[in-house]
Ligand SMILES: NC(=O)c1ccc[n+]([C@@H]2O[C@H](COP(=O)([O-])OP(=O)(O)OC[C@H]3O[C@@H](n4cnc5c(N)ncnc54)[C@H](O)[C@@H]3O)[C@@H](O)[C@H]2O)c1
């Protein structure tokens with residue numbers, strides 16, 4: 001199926017690289033709880049379909065156990081490597097970042113990733129350890145194995161540790177972000193430091209948070225722009241310069257999401273969503289790790 005939609009825009013990162021503002025994720029909907037060596041053909045097929053539809057930004061992670069499927073999908077798609085933006089993340093093997101990246105690259109069947117992220121800051125409470133891990137991430141970039149480097153699920157205190165000693169600042173912080181988790185303080189911090197924000201869980205208001213206070217405004221805007229409420233959620237990210245990562249195993253949904261490229265929300269509409277969203281708090285991921293009074 002050809003992609004008939006407006007192309008996905010890029011965001012310029014602080015290291016000069018560009019990132020497509022809508023991504024297809026191989027985590028939720030796809031991650032394996034069991035044996036990694038059991039290949040999931042449906043994941044390979046869906047990854048290929050995503051690229052056919054026009055998703056060139058693909059999000060993976062070692063813990064999803066789907067890097068082989070992602071790499072196979074890419075190889076079989078025939079899409080040139082330099083047309084794609086591929087992310088993977090490290091957490092289980094954070095004790096050996098060079099080894100972890102080498103293993104990920106082997107599974108992905110490629111010799112570099114576009115973005116390599118530390119998946120979460122919860123591996124240590126020691127400032128020195130955070131600084132040492134970031135130094136190793138810088139080394140991966142210096143060796144050309146990762147074009148850009150960043151973090152995920154970091155709070156300002158973790159970023160502060162990095163900024164004390166880094167030579168290369170994180171290009172991105174990938175966080176859960178949606179109208180019920182707006183992270184005003186963290187986003188302000190990102191802006192001040194030149195870090196791009198990447199949103200996972202952008203559809204939470206229509207999935208885990210369905211029936212909440214943004215339903216009315218999402219439905220009204222969906223009607224106005226002739227799209228689904230989900231596309232309003234994706235656009236709400238993009239119009240705030242936030243890269244959105246979504247996914248689905250359903251072709252219709254993957255195709256529908258791309259309609260988020262066909263319109264823009266006005267600043268007033270974004271404000272209306274923000275006001276309604278701030279009436280509810282929802283965190284769907286890593287809930288065991290965050291102090292949930294913490295809405296930063
Ligand atoms: N860095 C991290 O810690 C982290 C955490 C979570 C996810 N991620 C990444 O982000 C990607 C996307 O995450 P997500 O799944 O939270 O994204 P999302 O919020 O966009 O939700 C996508 C899910 O919503 C479902 N959906 C879409 N429309 C729906 C509808 N109308 N009704 C009911 N369900 C609907 C889809 O089928 C899919 O399963 C993951 O695959 C992964 O790559 C990263």
Ligand SMILES: OCCc1c[nH]c2ccccc12
Pocket residue numbers: 027028031061063064285
């Ligand atoms: O990044 C998505 C959240 C996540 C963290 N650790 C995992 C392990 C398996 C599947 C998802 C996750």
